[in-house]
Amino acid sequence: MSSSSSRMMWELDQEEEKLFKQSEGMFNHQVAKNEREEDEERRRRDDEKDAFGAMGLIPQQKITAALRILAYGTSVDQVDEITRMGKSTILESLMRFCGAIKSIYTAEYLRKPTNMDLERFLKKVEMRGFPRMIGNIDCMHWTWKNYPSVWQGAYGDTKGAKNIILEAVASFDTWIWHAFFGVPGAQNDINVLTQFPMFNDVLQGKAPKVTYEVNGRMYDGPYYLADDIYPRWSTIIKTVPCLRSAKEKHFASCQEGCRKDVERCFGILQASWAIVRDAARLFDVESLRSIMVTKMNHPDNHANANVNLVENVENDHGTLWKYVKKLERVENGR
Template identity: 45%
Template sequence: LAYGIPSDLVDDHLAMGESQVIMCVKRFAVGIVQVFVQEYLRSPNAEDAARLLEMNKARGFPGMLGSIDCMHWSWKNCPKASHGQFHGQKKGSTIILEAVADQETWIWHAFFGMPGSLNDINVINRSPLMNKIANGDLPPVQFVANGRTYNYGYYAAARKDVERAFGILQAQFAIVRGPARFWDQKMLWY
């Protein structure tokens, strides 16, 4: 995982069968998510929202909770039946990660799994975050801009924050920098 090499590349070194190594990688990934989901994969609560608003207000972006963007992840083993749907703008199949990150690179929203044939606007339109915004299901946020009071935050500005978060994610975890190698789309979530 750390080096982004195919898991079956080390099967001889570990004296394990290829399928056993792949199963261990899957179990490890699922275990990591289960252990850290509550701390790192959560939406901001009211206290977090207040901190994010204050941080971004000091930067000149009152009402902004984070920067939103999408990243296309190359999917080497995309099933043939899905190639057309997942064919991105660049060569090959891609799967999309939509994320919202703050200045400190905390990714507090991640929406993963949309096909690479979609552009960022299409992904955002399908995003559960946008559904929460439309339904008013986010923590209450109030800010003043140009003398007018607003009761919700805007989410797209200072895009460099989320771009930097993507860069750090790819630098820290080579498995994300290279192409996805699992066949099962659900397993790519982990």
């Protein structure tokens, strides 16, 4: 007998010794647990059978198809060759997956900052030279390929491309805590800002209570960094247009450097999710909004993290099973 075979037999003997050395109650508990898992698996497979007794699609197939479309930007026909699913089933699985992610993670990620979050923001931005600044505002255009022909005038920009606009507020750690998506691409940043619901809290007095001093004058309320196209509001700090003194050059350099946080966040979204980097293929604005919210709510919103997630899901049954269980709880309303 070879050394590897002897080693294997020794390990089996050790496992048997551990099994029969345990108490009778523990042994019966393990037996009952295994029987429950087998019964649950048997019932699940019976429920997935159709009228002819054939097995239906398992949840792992549907989630894999949705993740491949989001992370790789592949078409439905390409996913069909891998998951062996129909086009309508793939699209339905994609929308249900996005709805489940929105239900699970929106309250945790796409929300207003708490007092603890504000303390973390203010501590960091004060080190960067902008005390009491809580975010950066900017817009991102997502090209829309399969737009309705009757809407081409509203969604076309000056270059003739059809876009949908996302306006978001991002912090220094690329956390998007407020977003507004769905504005036609023919509008500019000022038109989008007038529809942006975030400043309603400022008008209603519900904005975070912070104070800061600039040039000996006290200001009440937070502010945001933006580029030159935005209006001159007290809550928006822009750069200096005409630089003359060394102080103005230094301020413009610091403001433009901190303002790149939101652009860096958009770059991470496009690098992590190929579906945003390419033109959108769906026909419905609500479906595109659901996809965009899914990407912003993902807990691993870092460069290349979501592509690795798909590889882990396809290779690791445990990672995929956690997604399946969460989706089932959302579907059952629990």
